[in-house]
Amino acid sequence: MTSASEIPADLSVLARIRAHGFAVVPNVLDSFTVETMKRELLRSAKEDLAAWAGRDYPDAWMVHNLMVRNSVFARFLENAVLHSYLSPLLGDTCILYAYTSSSMPPAGANFSSRVHVDSPRVIPGYWTNVGVMVALDDFTSENGATRFLPGSFERVAAPSRExxxxxxxxxxxxxxxxxxxARTWHMGGRNTTGVARHAVTLNVCRSYMRQRFDYPRLVGGETLDHVGEVGRRFLGFNVRMPSTLEEYYLPDAERLYKAGQG
Ligand SMILES: O=C(O)CCC(=O)C(=O)O
Structure with a gap:
């Protein structure tokens, strides 16, 4: 498995992310992985729509916790290009806050199609959360390309329409x-075509923050078969809290909250 440090980030792209609040990172996934993810995403989205039919379900077409839906999503947690950008932005101990998807259905939109941010707090000069949206289709103005307001990540109030x-x-x-x-004001577009536009979205936070779901408890052994050390750390396995003194005094190698996590 390729280690995160083996692929350096493109420094000009990284500089653009820091300055504007966003940038496109090319070639994160190969075409076989894109097709596999798309197929599995579609299957999961349909499963969820059926499971929630008739109930209040604001997240239609946004599948949660993808790592447990198929191994292709679990393996992505180790992606070297992904980590080559996350580590400089949030430190190499950063963890996954959320792992979802955002599909724009044919002739439709989803909950992301309002001007919003993906993190509630602004700390001037300090980034707490980074968003990653992996395109599984080419984005176009017609199929719901996302809009971002450049340099808006330190503003607290939502921008006006103007x-x-x-x-x-x-x-x-x-x-x-x-x-x-994740503080950059953005919105998903509306898909006016007859074909769905799919994306996988991650929200990543600092190691000492809480995750949206308790991933170390949520993921089972089968998911862990597809990740290595980087993926385990990313899932939050290095920052679990002991609940007994026995757990608190475990030897270093077995510690739940490992040393040096930032
Ligand atoms: O799918 C999109 O275009 C936008 C997704 C989004 O805004 C989000 O996940 O926060």
């Missing part, structure tokens, strides 16, 4: 990712 008119669409092609400060 201000958001300065936002830019992003056009990743399938397999590229948009990496962004």
């Amino acid at each position: 201000e958001f008119a300065q936002s830019e669409e992003v056009f990743p092609t399938a397999g590229d990712a948009v990496v962004f400060n």
